[in-house]
Each structure stands twice: as C-alpha cells, then as structure tokens.
Amino acid sequence: MALRGVCTATLRGVADFKVNNVRTVATTAILCRQRPPLGPMPNEDIDASNLASLKKYRSYNRYFTEAEKVKNQAVWWRTYRGYVEKADPDHGATQVDIGLPISRPHRTKELKERRQVMKDNKRNVELERAFRLCTFKIPLDRLQETWEKTSGPFQVRRLADHYGVFRDLFPNAYFIPQVTLHISYSHDNVAGVHHGNRLTPTEAASTPQISFDAEDGSLWTLLLTCPDEHLLDNEAEYVHWLIGNIPGGAVQAGEELCHYLPPFPAKGTGFHRYVYILFKQDGHINFQGDARPSPCHSLVDRTFKTVDFYRKHQDSMTPAGLAFFQSQWDESVTETFHNTLDMREPVFEFIRPPVYHPPQVKFPQGKPLRYLDRYRDGKEPTYGIY
DSSP: OOOHHHHHHHHHHHHHHHHHHHHHHHHHHHHHHHHHOOOOOTTTOOOOOOOGGGGOOSSHHHHHHHHHHHTTTTEEEEEEHHHHHHOOTTOOOOOOOOOOOOOOOHHHHHHHHHHHHHHHHHHHHHHHHHHTTTTOOOOOOHOOOOHHHHHHHHHHHHHHHTTTHHHHHSSTEEOOOOOOOEESTTSSSSSEEOOOEETTTTTTTOOOEEEEOOTHHHHHHHEEEEEEEEOOTTEEEEEEEEEEEETTTTTGGGGEEEHHHHHHHBBBOEEEEEEEEEEEEEEEOOOOOOOOOOOOOOOOTTOOOHHHHHHHSSTTTEEEEEEEHHHHHOOHHHHIIIIOOOOOOOOOOOOOOOOOOOOSSSOOOOOOTTTTGGGGGSSSSOOOOO
C-alpha cells in the first residue's frame, strides 16, 4: 500500500509539471502573438550576397548630385518657412553690412605668434614661480585691449541684435563696431555706458565724457538717439545729441547740431534704449539741413529717424562705433518735462483685466479649504491658496 501511494504521488507530480509547462508555453505564445510587428529594418532591400553589384559613390560630384535631389524635396519645415516668409516678407531676409571693411589677420601668422608667446612664457622663470605660488596677477587693461581688438566687435554686434538695435535703427542692415566708444557719466567711471547696462535718468542728466581712438586728421559724427521714447509715432525717434565734423577724438571741438538732452522715459513705459552711434566721415560734411535751433526744447524739432539720416549722408559717412544703455523713469524725468520741455508729464498705466475664475464646481473634490472664497459676493479681498 505504501509503495502504491508513493507511485501515485510521483505520477501526479509529473502530470502537474507537464501541465504547467504547457501553460507557460501557451502564455508565451500568446504574448508573442500580441507584440506589434517590427517595422522595416534599415538596408533591408540590399542584397548582401552580391555586394559587387551595389551602386557606389566613386566621385564627389555624383554624391553631390544625389544630395541636391534630396535637398530639393518638399519637407514640412520648408513649407512652414515659406508660410512665415509669406506672412512677413522681411523674415529671414539677408542683412547688408554697412560698416567698415574688416581686416582679418593671416591665420598662419597669428598661430605662429601665439606659439612664440607660449614658448616665451614657458621659458620665463618668474612667471612659472608666480603660477606655482598662486601670486600671478592678470592685467585687466591688457585683457580689455586684446578683447576689443579680437572678438569684441563681433560680440557687440550680437548684443545689438539681441536688443533689436539694428532692427529698429537700420532695417535689414547691420555693422560691426570696430571703434570702441568709452563713455562715462562720472569721473570714477561708475556710471559708464557699455552694451545694454542700466543707468538712471539722474545719472545721465549731464553731458558725458566720450573718448575713442582716432587717426589725426579724421572726421567723425556722434549721435545719441532713443527708438522707444516717441510719444506719438512708434516708428520715429527723439534725437538727444548730435555732433558732426569731430576732428580726431576731440568731441568738444565738433560742430554741435543738437545740444544734449537727458533721457526722459515716460512713467509706466518700462525701460528705454539709448543708443550712441559713431560715424566715420570721408571728409567735411555740410550739416546745415540737420541742425536744430539752440536751445532745442521742442519734441517736434527733435523728431528723428536714424535710417533717414544715414541714407542722406551714406556716401560721406560709415557707422563705426556703437554703445547703448537702458533707462527707466525716476523723479528727474518729471523735472525734465516740467522745466526743460515745458509740458505736462505723460503717465501711462497698464489696465489689468479682471481676475478670471473658472465656473464654480458644485462638489469641489480635491480643492483647497478656501476654494469657495473666490466665489463670494462683495468686494472684500479673498485670501488663501487656490
């Protein structure tokens, strides 16, 4: 009896094992059947058994021809670009360089000079000792001078593009400012003009000190304008300072066509851009038609457009320098409007729309405890986190 019970248990276990294996195989088959089929594999149509018959690009011209065919095929991003260009004709238009020609140094000569400097630095015992003791000091003046002569003008051009200076002053045109303007409204160079820094109208209330490198006998024109300040015409500007026929770098010796007027950004209009542009003249220019009455306290007389001024004298001058800052309203603007311009100060205010509340839910599940405060009648302020 005992032997019969052992045999029966063994046979039953074998049967259960077979059934479990069958179930596992069936489940796996079902899972495999539910898996989505794979897509076409790359290079599936290539006959690997006969590689000698495949088409090969034995010359660059053949490859270039095939690439041009693929390039001319219609794709969705080119369709979108065409739609945008149709809506805005100036979108993606090629900009014209109206600045001075760039004289790039020879690359081989530049690399040779750089290697020579590195060799001299490695042979310098005092320089090695200063680096090892962490006492080496970098001369910032030399660093600034090197930056202005190498990558500085190109980075300033990118900043001007970022702030929309060329877009608003020279439509579809740009220039690389190769002459660096040093402008300061204080003796300690704390309130200096760089490329988009912030200055208050109080700091820029007086005439700044301006210097730049110029050859002897050269003539220049300096312009300060604001493309964001006009009160009546969005496309027009107000000229704040205009000096022509500047001999060399002596700004004070130039012909002042319009005397300096401090910034007056209206209250509630945010930050305004104030742009200094330096033009290099080919010779003496007669600015009789561009001169303003002195003193000029009329905004009508100060209405100005930089692009029209440049088009008028483009055969005799070329933009060469650029610097700009931003300014926002402060108390000195009120004094400028009342005392200098003799007019009432305009004040702009943003009218905020009423607060939008979504329709009230009858059963506010998962809402904060003060959910019903926003739907109460009356003008009492509501509090809480919604």
